[in-house]
Amino acid sequence: MKIIIANSSPDPIYEQISRQIKAQIISGELAEGEGLPSIRKLAKELQISVITTKRAYEELEKEGFIDTVSGKGCFVAMQNKEFLREKKMKIVEEKLGEAVNEAKFLGLNIKELQEMLYLLYEEDE
Amino acid sequence: MKIIIANSSPDPIYEQISRQIKAQIISGELAEGEGLPSIRKLAKELQISVITTKRAYEELEKEGFIDTVSGKGCFVAMQNKEFLREKKMKIVEEKLGEAVNEAKFLGLNIKELQEMLYLLYEEDE
DNA sequence: TATACTGTATATGTATACTATATACAGTTA
DNA sequence: TAACTGTATATAGTATACATATACAGTATA
Numbered sequence: 001m002k003i004i005i006a007n008s009s010p011d012p013i014y015e016q017i018s019r020q021i022k023a024q025i026i027s028g029e030l031a032e033g034e035g036l037p038s039i040r041k042l043a044k045e046l047q048i049s050v051i052t053t054k055r056a057y058e059e060l061e062k063e064g065f066i067d068t069v070s071g072k073g074c075f076v077a078m079q080n081k082e083f084l085r086e087k088k089m090k091i092v093e094e095k096l097g098e099a100v101n102e103a104k105f106l107g108l109n110i111k112e113l114q115e116m117l118y119l120l121y122e123e124d125e
Numbered sequence: 126m127k128i129i130i131a132n133s134s135p136d137p138i139y140e141q142i143s144r145q146i147k148a149q150i151i152s153g154e155l156a157e158g159e160g161l162p163s164i165r166k167l168a169k170e171l172q173i174s175v176i177t178t179k180r181a182y183e184e185l186e187k188e189g190f191i192d193t194v195s196g197k198g199c200f201v202a203m204q205n206k207e208f209l210r211e212k213k214m215k216i217v218e219e220k221l222g223e224a225v226n227e228a229k230f231l232g233l234n235i236k237e238l239q240e241m242l243y244l245l246y247e248e249d250e
Numbered sequence: 251t252a253t254a255c256t257g258t259a260t261a262t263g264t265a266t267a268c269t270a271t272a273t274a275c276a277g278t279t280a
Numbered sequence: 281t282a283a284c285t286g287t288a289t290a291t292a293g294t295a296t297a298c299a300t301a302t303a304c305a306g307t308a309t310a
Contacts, residue, residue: 012268012269012270013269013270014269014270023230026230026231026232038284038285038286039285039286040284040285040286048270048271049270049271049272050271050272050286051269051270051271051272052269052270052271054286054287055269055270057286068286069277069278069285069286070276070277070278070285070286070287071276071277071278071279071284071285071286072277072278072279072284072285072286073284073285073286074285074286088231088232088233089233089237089241091227091231092224092227092228092231092233092238092241093241093245095220095223095224095227096221096224096238096241096242096245097245098220098223098224099217099220099221099223099224100242100245100246102216102217102220103217103246104246105148106151106213106216106217107151107213108213108214108217110242110243110246110247112214113217113221113242113246114239114242114243116214116217116218116221117221117225117235117238117239117242118235118239120218120221120222120225121225121228121229121235121238122235137297137298137299138298138299139298139299163255163256163257164256164257165255165256165257173299173300174299174300174301175257175300175301176298176299176300176301177298177299177300179257179258180298180299182257193257194256194257194306194307195256195257195258195305195306195307196255196256196257196305196306196307196308197255197256197257197306197307197308198255198256198257199256199257
C-alpha cells in the first residue's frame, strides 16, 4: 500500500493517511476484505508513532470504511454499494447544507443556486 | 442599533456582533452611509473591550460591508446592488465549491448533486 | 490650541483544541 | 511461549483563538 506523507503539508499526518486510504478504497484499489498493514508496521514504515497510525485507522473505522479486529488486524469493510453510496451522500450533504444556509441568509433563490452549482461542477472538467 | 450578545453562545463575541450587523445591512435596516456606533461606545454598551468591537468591525470591513475612517468613525458602505450581490455570490460560491470538490472525489454526478441541493433548499421552507 | 471624540498598533494573558507521543496493557495465533 | 495483532491512559508540545490593557495617532470643533 502506497502512502505518502508530506511534512510540508498543513494537514495532520493522521489525516493524510486516512484520506489516502479512503481514496484507495473508493477507487477499488483496495479490495473489500483486504487486510491493511498493521498499525505498527505502517508506523515503522512511515517513521511515526503507533498512535498516529492508530488514529488514522480510527477515522476510517468511524466512517465505516474499515473494520478492525483486536489482535487480528484491520480490513477493508465489506460494503454493499448502496451503503457506500449513502455514506458519500451524507458527506456531501453536509457541505451542501452549509452552502444552502448561507444562500438563504443572503437571499439567493434556488435557481441562482442551481446555476452556480452547475457552473462550478463543469468548471474544471 | 440593536446587538445582543449571548454568553451562552459558542460563537465568539466579535462574530456575534459582526453577524448581526451584517444581517442588518443586508436587510436594509442599516442604510447606506449610515454611521455605526464608535468602537468605544459599543464596547461600553456591551461591557466588552474596545479590541473586540474593533475586531468585529474589521471583519465587516474585510467583507466590504462597511468603510472605516480613522478619527471619524465607521459607516455602512455605499454599495450598489450589483456589488452587494457579487459579494453574496462569492460567499456562497466558496461553500458550494467545497461541496463540489467532495462530490467529485466521491464520484457523484451533477444530476445527483442538483437533486440533493433542491431537497436541502426546500427542506425547511 | 485644547479637548474630546474617532480609529490603530503592540504586546500580553488565557483557554482550548489539536497533534503526536511513550508505554504499559490485552487479544489472537501458531 | 513467542510474535504478532489492536487498545487505553497519561502526557507533552504546539498552535490557534479569544479577549484584553494601554499607549498611540488622526479629526473635529469649541
